Amino acid sequence: MPNWMGNIHALRNNVSSCNVPIDKNFRTTWSIQSHHENHPVWRGQKETDGTIHGDVVGVHLESCVSCMKCIEACPTSVFVHWTTDEWGEVVDPAREDDCILCLVCELVCPTDAIHVKGEGGSEETLDSLLHGA
């Protein structure tokens, strides 16, 4: 997949985040706008940040190039192919509750559009270490 090919939405709306890696801090710096298939839908502070679906498994829809490699790689079928008017062909982490945190999706994603929530450590635990008194 040529790296200039973002998804339809990104190209159509000139979203600056097209084909940029997912913001790994989205769970603390973005806000939940709605829910879809039992997972949250996040929006960044700026319009151009785009949209992330999922909590345990976050997919930055503007970065997704619909190569479907994550669907093939995921051992627990977390991802589904999703066609929408807004983003065109993307993947949705519809079964993120089944994620076993193997991180293979992060590994195969050519645009770093996916981020899996780590267990037991976070910015929050770092804050507790530094400021928790």
Add this chain to the structure above:
Amino acid sequence: MFEVLLNEDEKKLRDEVRGFVRNKIDPALIIAMDSKEKEYPYEFIKAAAEANLLGLRFPEKYGGRDLGWVSEMLAVEEVGVLGISLGCAYSLPSIIGEGIEKFGTEKQKKEYLLPTLKGEKIGGEGLTEPRGGSDFFGTNTTAVKREDSFIINGEKRFVAGGVGADYFLIYARTEFKAAPHKALSAFLLDRDSGVKVEEEYELMGCRGMGAARIVFKDIEVPEASLLGELHGGNDVFNAMMVPERLTSAAGAIGLGQVAIELAARYADRREAFGRPIRRFEAVSFKVADCVTKLDAARGLVYRAAKVADTGAWCRKEVSQAKAFATDAGFDAVHEAMQILGGIGYTDVYPIERLYRDARLCTIWTGSNEVQRLIVQNEIFREILTADTTSRRNIELDTPGAHKTAEKVFTEELEKYYPKDD
């Protein structure tokens, strides 16, 4: 060396510990531990307890001597010359004891602290988990309240005394929705409550201390096993990190000091190109730099000890001391081996053992990277919140001070982008 900073009592204690280290510890014990022939140095603990040298800071009624942090640092530095294993065995009663003495009930002090300082019980500390140690607040082990008990599930890794200890001070998550520093609690857990050893580690150094991974599977402990407040693990952790890191620092100084002294004596006798190798600056400057760093490390350790003696918050001072002193200790052993050359790499001299030991000092009790993370955090807070009104504003001491347009700190990323009409 630090005579000028010590009072008579402190010098007397240092000499007492120095005598104990010289006379009471058989080299065979150190060799057996390093050869993986010992499970735990019980006889060392017994001897130190008999000499009333364990937990010097704690009240006499629990077996201590009511001394200050400076005295303890002197003692640990002396014990540190025996290597990291015995330094660790000597420090654990102080580290675990801090948690029990500060947060324990009278019953816990009598059942755990007193016999620990008498050498009758061995305590282990369960902090690091397979998922990490420095990221302490991510602890995965859980303790769930059920009527008058807690049910503990989880595991702890690299526990000194994992094999050999009678009880463990462990941390577990007791609250599942609060911020991490309000979610953990400390517990005192007897080995016979069901603690299982699943892995005995083969270590590069620090051998003979029963380092293991221990596992808790549905272990039921009475409510009275809780150490301190429920969800109050943060307070216990912060208190225990003072002795944990200061003993690491002082031990590394002792270890580095004896290594570089051995190398200096070697360099004075060993000849190359017709003269003792100490006549070459490449050798003698190593000794100069290492001892200077060890002395600077003492400065940091004893300053931290003085602050700790006041009871004030001393995390910056403790972390500075830990990172600097363990780096200095390792450097000293590293350069000592370089000065000895090939023979230093053999077991003809103990430098290779001390080298394997010293390598751990920069990793354990919070890696030196995490110490620096803590130090920068404390320093930025100090600098950015300081009242500067009584200080000279040196920003004005330059001809261009008035050029405020040049003092740029940020710019809009899209400042020069073409504007859409």
